Amino acid sequence: MQAVKYARASSVDEAITLLRDGGDTARVLAGGTDVIVQARERRRHIELFVDIKHIPELTSLTHGGDGGLTVGAATPLYRIYGDTEVVRRFPALAEATHVIGGKAIQGRASLGGNLANASPAADSIPAMIVLAGVARVAGPGGTREVPVAEFCSGPGRNVLQPGEFITSIHFPPPAAGSGQAWERFIPRNEMDIAVVNAATYLAFDGDVVTEARFALGAVAATPLSVPAAAAAVVGRRLTDETIAAAAEAARQTATPISDMRGTVRQRKHLVGVLTEHVIRRAVERARA
Numbered sequence: 001m002q003a004v005k006y007a008r009a010s011s012v013d014e015a016i017t018l019l020r021d022g023g024d025t026a027r028v029l030a031g032g033t034d035v036i037v038q039a040r041e042r043r044r045h046i047e048l049f050v051d052i053k054h055i056p057e058l059t060s061l062t063h064g065g066d067g068g069l070t071v072g073a074a075t076p077l078y079r080i081y082g083d084t085e086v087v088r089r090f091p092a093l094a095e096a097t098h099v100i101g102g103k104a105i106q107g108r109a110s111l112g113g114n115l116a117n118a119s120p121a122a123d124s125i126p127a128m129i130v131l132a133g134v135a136r137v138a139g140p141g142g143t144r145e146v147p148v149a150e151f152c153s154g155p156g157r158n159v160l161q162p163g164e165f166i167t168s169i170h171f172p173p174p175a176a177g178s179g180q181a182w183e184r185f186i187p188r189n190e191m192d193i194a195v196v197n198a199a200t201y202l203a204f205d206g207d208v209v210t211e212a213r214f215a216l217g218a219v220a221a222t223p224l225s226v227p228a229a230a231a232a233v234v235g236r237r238l239t240d241e242t243i244a245a246a247a248e249a250a251r252q253t254a255t256p257i258s259d260m261r262g263t264v265r266q267r268k269h270l271v272g273v274l275t276e277h278v279i280r281r282a283v284e285r286a287r288a
């Protein structure tokens with residue numbers, strides 16, 4: 001482990017100053033479940049950790065009057081899936097956060113950390129994409145908003161500029177009668193990285209799909225939004241044929257690699273299977 005200085009920020013402005021003064025070798029520290037491992041293995045050269053967990057707004061979870069949800073970037077995962085309103089209104093987010101690591105990891109790991117770490121297999125990102133999540137970012141140049149779907153730019157890379165960090169992630173209210181689901185395939189029951197993960201959000205007018213979003217993880221250099229799958233179902237009733245068409249569109253969009261967790265062929269197959277699963281589960285939820 002390299003020697004790393006530690007600074008605790010108590011406000012967004014203080015964190016901006018610490019990160020700006022620290023330069024290239026300063027890193028945000030949230031739960032530390034990724035970045036401490038990276039520092040220990042010397043995968044990143046880090047001289048200063050700026051701890052953002054003690055900034056009150058970064059660990060808040062707020063349900064807006066319009067039914068939207070704002071999650072402070074450093075809010076630990078257990079508080080997200082442990083919130084009954086999140087489980088009821090944003091079940092795809094609850095499902096994804098509930099399986100990241102184990103209980104000990106979930107006590108520290110944050111949604112902002114899962115997003116900023118930008119792993120192609122990050123479990124929460126496909127859920128955040130289909131829920132139209134928007135990252136609120138603060139930095140030396142002020143604040144800005146970045147849709148989660150546009151946040152990751154490559155494996156371990158994101159669109160944050162030097163000195164910028166995520167303060168919160170905002171989700172608009174899901175439409176009345178909509179449904180959503182998230183699922184992953186891993187070879188064992190817990191504590192593993194997804195071979196593939198998938199999420200969907202579907203809104204309806206009667207039986208007809210009016211709005212759809214699909215996202216996949218672990219099948220490209222970044223978590224993927226899949227508009228082609230949405231195009232296969234919007235304006236249509238969900239039948240075995242339209243569901244199969246969405247699954248096929250997702251399979252065509254995925255560009256996985258073979259690695260120790262799975263082959264291209266297995267991952268392509270899983271994309272189709274998981275896409276069908278999440279559609280059927282989202283429909284059940286919409287009807288409930």
Ligand SMILES: Cc1cc2nc3c(=O)[nH]c(=O)nc-3n(C[C@H](O)[C@H](O)[C@H](O)COP(=O)(O)OP(=O)(O)OC[C@H]3O[C@@H](n4cnc5c(N)ncnc54)[C@H](O)[C@@H]3O)c2cc1C
Nearest residue numbers: 028030031032033034035101110112113114116123165166
């Ligand atoms: C045993 C174990 C099991 C795991 N299992 C899973 C799993 O099943 N699924 C999965 O997706 N992940 C898994 N992970 C990875 C990890 O737990 C998650 O990515 C976690 O959500 C990271 O959050 P954190 O708060 O710990 O981030 P940190 O480690 O604190 O930070 C991660 C990176 O993001 C940056 N960062 C953190 N917060 C911000 C912010 N607000 N703004 C800008 N940059 C920021 C840091 O500088 C760092 O580069 C696992 C890790 C371990 C150790």
